[in-house]
Amino acid sequence: MQRFIAKRLLSGRNSNSLPSPACCFSQLAQKEDNDVLIPKMPPFDYSPPPYTGPSANEIMAKRKEFLSPSLFHFYKNPLNVVDGRMQYLFDENGRRYLDAFGGIATVCCGHCHPDIVESIVNQIKRLQHSTVLYLNHAIADFAEALASKMPGNLKVVFFTNSGTEANELAMMIARLYTGSNDIISLRNAYHGNAAGTMGATAQSIWKFNVIQSGVHHALNPDPYRGVFGSDGEKYAKDVQDIIDFGTTGHVAGFISEAIQGVGGIVELAPGYLPAAYTSIKKAGGLCIADEVQAGFARTGSHFWGFGAQGVVPDIVTMAKGIGNGIPLGAVVTTPEIAEVLTRRSYFNTFGGNPVCTAAGLAVLKVIEKENLQENASVVGSHLKDRLIELKDKYEIIGDVRGRGLMLGVELVTDREQKTPAKAETLHVMDQMKEIGVLVGKGGFYGNVFRITPPLCFTKEDADFLVDAMDYTMSKM
Numbered sequence: 001m002q003r004f005i006a007k008r009l010l011s012g013r014n015s016n017s018l019p020s021p022a023c024c025f026s027q028l029a030q031k032e033d034n035d036v037l038i039p040k041m042p043p044f045d046y047s048p049p050p051y052t053g054p055s056a057n058e059i060m061a062k063r064k065e066f067l068s069p070s071l072f073h074f075y076k077n078p079l080n081v082v083d084g085r086m087q088y089l090f091d092e093n094g095r096r097y098l099d100a101f102g103g104i105a106t107v108c109c110g111h112c113h114p115d116i117v118e119s120i121v122n123q124i125k126r127l128q129h130s131t132v133l134y135l136n137h138a139i140a141d142f143a144e145a146l147a148s149k150m151p152g153n154l155k156v157v158f159f160t161n162s163g164t165e166a167n168e169l170a171m172m173i174a175r176l177y178t179g180s181n182d183i184i185s186l187r188n189a190y191h192g193n194a195a196g197t198m199g200a201t202a203q204s205i206w207k208f209n210v211i212q213s214g215v216h217h218a219l220n221p222d223p224y225r226g227v228f229g230s231d232g233e234k235y236a237k238d239v240q241d242i243i244d245f246g247t248t249g250h251v252a253g254f255i256s257e258a259i260q261g262v263g264g265i266v267e268l269a270p271g272y273l274p275a276a277y278t279s280i281k282k283a284g285g286l287c288i289a290d291e292v293q294a295g296f297a298r299t300g301s302h303f304w305g306f307g308a309q310g311v312v313p314d315i316v317t318m319a320k321g322i323g324n325g326i327p328l329g330a331v332v333t334t335p336e337i338a339e340v341l342t343r344r345s346y347f348n349t350f351g352g353n354p355v356c357t358a359a360g361l362a363v364l365k366v367i368e369k370e371n372l373q374e375n376a377s378v379v380g381s382h383l384k385d386r387l388i389e390l391k392d393k394y395e396i397i398g399d400v401r402g403r404g405l406m407l408g409v410e411l412v413t414d415r416e417q418k419t420p421a422k423a424e425t426l427h428v429m430d431q432m433k434e435i436g437v438l439v440g441k442g443g444f445y446g447n448v449f450r451i452t453p454p455l456c457f458t459k460e461d462a463d464f465l466v467d468a469m470d471y472t473m474s475k476m
Helices: 056-067 112-125 136-149 163-178 195-200 232-246 272-281 307-309 335-343 353-368 372-393 422-435 457-476
Strands: 082-085 088-091 096-099 156-160 183-186 215-217 255-256 286-290 315-318 327-333 397-403 405-416 440-442 448-452
Touching: 096 457, 112 353, 136 156, 136 353, 156 163, 163 183, 163 195, 163 255, 163 286, 163 315, 163 327, 163 335, 183 195, 183 232, 195 372, 215 232, 232 272, 232 335, 255 272, 272 286, 272 307, 307 440, 353 372, 372 397, 372 457, 405 422, 422 440, 422 448, 422 457
Parallel strands: 183 215, 183 255, 255 286, 286 315
Antiparallel strands: 082 088, 088 096, 156 327, 315 327, 397 405, 405 448, 440 448
């Protein structure tokens, strides 16, 4: 892709304002701003039908009156998304945006992917819901296909509606199977917002003042901010210390993401999980891999995030990308461990719903058919390389990290002190949105760009994203 970062050729022209949101992108590359051109979005062969619904202001008024006050939104001027196709979203004025957030790492195959839409529509025309007390092929077909993507003897699937539900169930299974109560999680982790998962979550901003017992939080193996840098085995010694000095010597399990999503795209230090898993297994515990964000080919190098650490968990949880936006989650474990739920009655009304599982099966087929794992690897590597080049150019970028199409860019005001650049992060996000690029943010300090686009992202999209970030930072 031709990059629209060009020296100004004509003197005497000066425009310091960004284009208005209603401006079409065919005009943007022609408008010069000081000494660079505003990046131009790659072409895309789709225009949404005219939108006739309520305006952003009307929707905001309804949210304030009828929805929970806990809901928050990105951007000074909230975005009203009314249409989506593949890696692009459209607002109420028909303006197109490059979606580099993917609904928080959820839209893996692309917005309104035709194959997935067709599977959902065909299923919902025949049967929207019954109950798992009756037979239906959709849940069985998807469970079989999902099991085929798992290593070892991980082949028994429990379906849920979300990642929180999946992690709650996984933690309960570990406690039942081992007869122990103690769970070890990581600092900076996020595993959900229900009673048990809130306990496993380790960021104060996500924890309410309710009883959260039986969870210990180990040192986070964070290569950028952690005390041991990239030495995973040194961090893992803290897991053994917790077992020795904080429990009876026996634990129920250990839960972690391979790449922390909400925590700011923190990829665990190399060698950490093998060492931590060894300590957990010696203490009689089960190892739980939270693949809610890193799973389903997002990391490119592996189908599951834990694969990069060379481990095989006892239980794997998943959600988000599993349904490309359909409410769906799952817990996968071994037949032996799965038996513990037969001690009482376990039931989930909507878990395994035929429409949701039809969508899940379609997702697996699209990932394979369109080689999305390879695309995540190739495009993700290209994007990361370009972001690292940007880091060399701007002192405000303290770190570029992640794998495949799960990347993080951390902004700091001082590289040596690693002082979080909170206000600057919000500014850059807002300005990138005005250019037409949507990114997420996360990390405890809210200073990390979370780049988790649909896996159909192209190199041209990657270049446009980096050029938009480059342009914005050049104006700061």
